[in-house]
Amino acid sequence: MDIPFTRKMQWPEVASGRFGSLIRTDSHEGCKIALIGAPDDTGVALNHGITGAALGPDAFRVALTRYGTSQPEGWDWPGVYDAGDVIAGSTLTETHNRLTHATGELLDAGLFPIMIGGGHDLTFPFVRALAKRHDTLSGIYFDAHLDVRAEEGSGMPFRRLVEDCAASRLDAIGISPFANSREHMHWFHSHGGRIDALEPHGEWPGENLFVSFDLDVLDASAAPGVSARNPMGWSVHHACDWVLAAGKCPRVRCFDIMELCPPQDEGGRTARIAAHLLLTFLRGFAARPAGSHA
Template structure:
């Protein structure tokens, strides 16, 4: 895509999107990567539409200003952000996953912290496959109403694959809906290094962390545009705080925002929430340079 054809070209001066680089990652610390695929959601019998999540996210991001983060007075625009474009779906779920892993590995080799937007939550698996190759023995923290530890291929399986097929040996989940998970999956999770939390844990031990955010962790009153709605999820304010904390933690090697489904997001509120989470992550990231 030519730079003047990019959605950010419409961003007025003073908008955060106007500061995002699209031509070169030079001088940047964060790489934004779109994952427009919901094949895994279909395999999991979820509501289709998350393939359009990255595009909706970027449209929402253009509407946000670049200003100081209130509590810290840190300017998030001080962090260089490179938009690395999208990884387009391939002929099969496995081939798509392989392409995602390759692209994330390239960004990591450039010294960038990847922030991925999707797309089905299965796409977290190939992201973390690349991250663990660079940062072994990573610990995972994810926000989700579901454990996503199914055996079958699809959006319900990423954390089983991460636990079994990478060096990650510990997983923490926040926002779990006890009535949206089978007893079998809960037992598997607990016996494979999994811990559940009602809110973001104050401390997680580990040299490296990844943070993954499934938007269905948020109440459907505030985030209706997801693949599987959650009537009793966390608040948008809690999600925003979690994103800031993830950005501020120097151990966090990747962050993702998944399951944005604009088909069911009639007024765009979920896309705006996703963009807000990204901005809060970047604002948190900016505090790393002040420590």
């Protein structure tokens, strides 16, 4: 499958017992999942953050090759197609437009898109492709920050999804009260946003859901390789409860893992966590009822 403004990825030779050996790059036939890399951190720079997340997709792929394929009886890993990386444009808007187009191609091919980034602003164009194909849209995101700034940058995706894509409901989970302004908190609540109002195994409202995972929701002691470290974040175990539930939910239509910043990552720990989160999501996805994968 040829998608304009994307770069095909070449995976290294991986032993058959490793998960990387299951990734397809030649064809999406027989696959249910499509990985798309978003190697851009222009939005982080615009917000005067620590850059380096443009290297996130490559580090993620390396980490993923190191995991095995052991699995319980009674289920199989869903087929995964690596659609490559979106090539950044000369402006943030151009990059966003390219990502929306690439994601739309994957959706139209019947694939479930999973994005690895990259600045969190890229969630906006990623989910915009979904919004163009559904009348209603709701979202759940795991993040220390609300990301509802008015100005362009990595801190604006969810405001844009409300204003430009008519997202009817946002649930933010893991928000740090010391990492957000009163102005942003007021905007979020005034537009119907809710904070920590869901449970991983409870009922998630909405027919067409996007789920976004910013790695800075994790505690810095476990995940130092992010654009903004969190001194009071989640444990990986807690995060996996949520991600497994997202994978299982048949109304979740896309998923992303964002803000992986390899220059900040001591020993590649955060990249390995990101890869573990993907595998956790896929484990949940495999448990979805037949016919509910798209």
